[in-house]
Amino acid sequence: SLGIGTTSPNAELDIATSVEDSTGTLAAHGIRLSHVGATDEEVIPITAGFKTQVDRARAGIGFISKQSSGIDGYGGAIGFYTRNAADGNGLLRSDERMRIDPSGKVGIGTTSPDEKLHIANTSGGASILIETDASSGGNILFGDNSSNTVGRVQYLHSDNSMRFNTDGSERLRIDSSGRVLIGTTTEGHANADDLTIATSGHTGITIRSG
Numbered sequence: 349s350l351g352i353g354t355t356s357p358n359a360e361l362d363i364a365t366s367v368e369d370s371t372g373t374l375a376a377h378g379i380r381l382s383h384v385g386a387t388d389e390e391v392i393p394i395t396a397g398f399k400t401q402v403d404r405a406r407a408g409i410g411f412i413s414k415q416s417s418g419i420d421g422y423g424g425a426i427g428f429y430t431r432n433a434a435d436g437n438g439l440l441r442s443d444e445r446m447r448i449d450p451s452g453k454v455g456i457g458t459t460s461p462d463e464k465l466h467i468a469n470t471s472g473g474a475s476i477l478i479e480t481d482a483s484s485g486g487n488i489l490f491g492d493n494s495s496n497t498v499g500r501v502q503y504l505h506s507d508n509s510m511r512f513n514t515d516g517s518e519r520l521r522i523d524s525s526g527r528v529l530i531g532t533t534t535e536g537h538a539n540a541d542d543l544t545i546a547t548s549g550h551t552g553i554t555i556r557s558g
Contacts, residue, residue: 386413387420391427395439404438406431414450423450427459480505 351357353364365378381392390413395405407430414423428446429439447455455461458468467474478486483506490499500513508524521529529535532546545551 381411383413385421388413388415391441393429393439395429404436406439408439410444412447416450425449478503482506 349357349360349362351362351364354362363379366376368374368377381394383390383392386392391410392413393408393410395408397405399406408428410427410429412425412427413421414425416422426448427444429443430445431437431439431443444459445456447459447461449455449459449461453461453463454465456465456467457470457474458466467476478488480486485502485504485506488501489497492498495516497513498516500511502511502513503509504511510522511518512520518533519530521533523529523535527535527541528543530543530545531551532544534544535541536544536546545553
């Protein structure tokens with residue numbers, strides 16, 4: 349075992365380092381990798397292999413030089429790489445699966461995310477899976493400065509209903525039979541009504557054209 353900053357290493361490589369807990373530079377602590385003069389999209393990688401040297405690395409992380417204000421290396425991104433092929437090739441740039449770009453946007457399947465989270469599959473479909481137990485709910489939440497749950501889309505597995513909230517309250521529900529409930533959680537007639545609308549005041553439907 350090799351210890352750096354410690355005489356009692358607990359792993360093959362054990363580094364005891366100081367920490368940054370204020371507003372100082374992170375580069376003064378821990379591990380620093382550098383390549384002076386790196387151009388746009390050049391990568392400093394850390395990779396891992398699990399079988400033989402022939403199979404080479406199967407997973408890795410890369411620190412990517414990016415341009416900022418038109419200058420190479422003034423921006424930085426992080427790429428995550430995986431490979432699943434018994435072809436003897438090393439880990440390639442094309443094996444990038446996820447990236448955090450210089451502005452903090454996360455791209456899965458894309459190296460140029462347009463939003464805080466951008467999932468792309470240009471050769472087929474793309475999905476997001478939210479999995480819970482059989483009695484809980486899966487949620488997509490919409491928040492602002494005053495509330496983290498001002499808006500919500502929820503699928504509740506205990507009764508297999510889809511629920512939509514605005515301004516912190518449920519407004520619409522689709523039950524397990526496909527019935528639509530607006531302003532209420534109880535259908536008008538259990539065996540008949542496909543649409544139930546209920547409010548505490550006037551209730552109506554407006555159909556307008558022109």
